[in-house]
Amino acid sequence: MERYDPLKIEQKWQERWAKGEAFKARELNDDAPKMYLAEMFPYPSGAGLHVGHVRNFTIVDVLTRFYRQQQFNVLRPFGYDTFGLPAENYAIKTGISPEQATATNIENFRKQAKKLGFAVDWSREVNTSNPDYYKWTQWCFLQLFKKGLAYQKESYQWWCPVDQTVLANEQVENGHCWRCGSEVEKKKMKQWFFKITAYADELLDEIDALDWPEKIKTMQKNWIGRSVGAEIEFESGKYKIKVFTTRPDTLFGATFLVLAPEHPLISKLVTDNTREKVDQYCTAAMKKSEIERQENKEKTGVFTGSYAINPATGEEIPI
Numbered sequence: 158m159e160r161y162d163p164l165k166i167e168q169k170w171q172e173r174w175a176k177g178e179a180f181k182a183r184e185l186n187d188d189a190p191k192m193y194l195a196e197m198f199p200y201p202s203g204a205g206l207h208v209g210h211v212r213n214f215t216i217v218d219v220l221t222r223f224y225r226q227q228q229f230n231v232l233r234p235f236g237y238d239t240f241g242l243p244a245e246n247y248a249i250k251t252g253i254s255p256e257q258a259t260a261t262n263i264e265n266f267r268k269q270a271k272k273l274g275f276a277v278d279w280s281r282e283v284n285t286s287n288p289d290y291y292k293w294t295q296w297c298f299l300q301l302f303k304k305g306l307a308y309q310k311e312s313y314q315w316w317c318p319v320d321q322t323v324l325a326n327e328q329v330e331n332g333h334c335w336r337c338g339s340e341v342e343k344k345k346m347k348q349w350f351f352k353i354t355a356y357a358d359e360l361l362d363e364i365d366a367l368d369w370p371e372k373i374k375t376m377q378k379n380w381i382g383r384s385v386g387a388e389i390e391f392e393s394g395k396y397k398i399k400v401f402t403t404r405p406d407t408l409f410g411a412t413f414l415v416l417a418p419e420h421p422l423i424s425k426l427v428t429d430n431t432r433e434k435v436d437q438y439c440t441a442a443m444k445k446s447e448i449e450r451q452e453n454k455e456k457t458g459v460f461t462g463s464y465a466i467n468p469a470t471g472e473e474i475p476i
């Protein structure tokens with residue numbers, strides 16, 4: 158048997174595919190069934206494609222070729238997810254502007270994807286940092302905003318006082334900034350949020366109808382994490398504290414009430430005697446990541462100096 162020679166065989170066919178626009182989607186002027194197939198757009202880094210990309214693209218490639226053989230009119234675009242922190246960090250490190258570095262990286266990614274022989278309609282290539290593309294991202298955002306599904310809220314963010322920038326969870330290493338190594342803090346800032354929880358119930362209800370492995374379905378359900386319970390109001394002086402519980406039937410046994418260290422009422426509930434201790438506790442807790450805080454199974458807390466009335470018993474319990 159003749160040895161497979163990729164340089165000879167693949168180059169020949171790839172040239173022929175390129176010349177004849179072999180994978181270009183046809184105009185919609187026939188009755189052929191349509192199929193749109195797209196993989197996750199890669200982030201084009203200086204290092205080039207990695208094996209994980211090739212694996213994902215190959216799955217879509219198999220589907221593309223399968224449906225083409227079935228006479229489907231297949232549209233398979235290719236694109237680059239070019240916004241984000243990696244481009245920014247690369248620019249800071251090298252002094253090359255993100256626009257310039259991204260253009261160079263895209264060139265390399267395209268060359269590599271073509272060498273791999275993927276059945277892509279190269280006339281449908283997109284770049285998410287191109288104004289032609291992101292005007293639609295902005296349009297989508299505006300639709301969400303108009304429907305009240307994009308909103309601003311104050312929340313705590315990791316902040317590096319030296320770099321003067323917010324940091325993502327994965328950019329904080331043991332309480333220190335990954336870029337400059339200085340100690341990070343949590344800062345209260347106005348941020349944009351998407352109201353994805355508005356769709357949680359709908360999403361959850363449809364999971365069982367999916368033809369997916371049980372393990373993945375369970376993962377999805379846990380990720381949505383619906384718990385069914387009741388909101389109960391506790392009173393503390395002139396303040397009302399809403400508490401969510403999955404076990405309202407155990408309310409009689411409640412002997413204390415806990416607030417998260419970020420709770421806006423804390424500063425109102427502390428007394429002159431407890432303020433220092435509570436401040437220390439909250440500062441320390443906020444320096445921990447969400448994961449660290451959930452990992453620690455041992456419950457900790459400090460007394461605010463205020464009491465709430467247990468609505469079931471009428472008794473005072475410490476907050």
Ligand SMILES: [Zn+2]
Binds near residue numbers: 334
């Ligand atoms: Zn820093």
